[in-house]
Amino acid sequence: MAKPDTSIDPRIMDSAKEEFRTLGFEKASLKSICQRAGVTTGALYKRYAGKEELFRAVVADTVADLDAVYEERTAVPASALSDEDLIRAWYMDEEYMLWWFRFLNERRDGFVLLLTGAEGTAYANFQHDWVGKMTEGTWTYYAEARRRGLCTVDMTREELHVVLSAFWTTIYEPFIHDFTWPEIQRHCTLVCRLFDWYAALGFPKG
Known part of the structure; x- marks a missing residue:
């Protein structure tokens, strides 16, 4: 044979x-x-079998890697974190954000296809769906911090989704506009300055 x-x-x-x-x-x-x-x-x-199955094959590794990192980052329930760790989770650390940008840059081809080329496939709403997924994970951290009195601002799940949509848009756009890596590094600094979660949610500073 x-x-x-x-x-x-x-x-x-x-x-x-x-x-x-x-x-x-x-x-x-x-x-x-x-x-x-x-x-x-x-x-x-x-x-x-057809064009969509081929598209799914092209982005399969990127989707799997995104799902894996989400599962890894949400593996420890918020209720198991110490107060210190729960507060630190909201700090806009530039090194941590740069990790995200590097992770996505290493998967740039698949990530850009999900962002800009997926209309007509099961991933047509990828940008919205990813924010929805991140909202679910992030909400548990916020709800636990609020329950413990670690932050003072009341926020609904829908409000958090809106804010995270804005946050993730600042991550999507450099890839949509084909930023170079040095440009992404500079952009990362700007994003960290722009999103002050401590101020937005009423976490104590210092």
């Missing part, structure tokens, strides 16, 4: 990534992807 030719798989993925990045999912053409990759449409259909 002949072994399947796996040598063309990377070519298909690279071609699809370029096509989706340039045109977005809806305008992308499987024919064009195959031509650029130097493969037949039959070879592509042996691997992917």
Whole structure:
């Protein structure tokens, strides 16, 4: 029995990534992807049921990495944290924010596709859905801090979602606008200055 030719798989993925990045999912053409990759449409259909399955394959690693880091960062329940750790969780540490930017920059191709090229796929609302997911995790930290009297400002879950939408937009936009890494580093400093969670939620400073 002949072994399947796996040598063309990377070519298909690279071609699809370029096509989706340039045109977005809806305008992308499987024919064009195959031509650029130097493969037949039959070879592509042996691997992917259609254009959306191919798109999902292109962004799969990025989605998995995002989900994994979310699970890691929310693994310890807020109720198990000390007061000191719970307060520190809201500090806009530039080194921590730079970790996020570096993490996303290392997955730039997939992340940008999720932000700008996913219309027409299951990830069409990625920006909103990711903020919703982060809101769920962040809310438990806020609710626990408020319950303990560590912060003084009352906020609803909906209000937190709105504020986090603004926060994550400042993270999305450098990638949408194709900032270089030095530009992202400067932007990171600005974001840390802009979002003072201690002041917004009434945490004691010092």
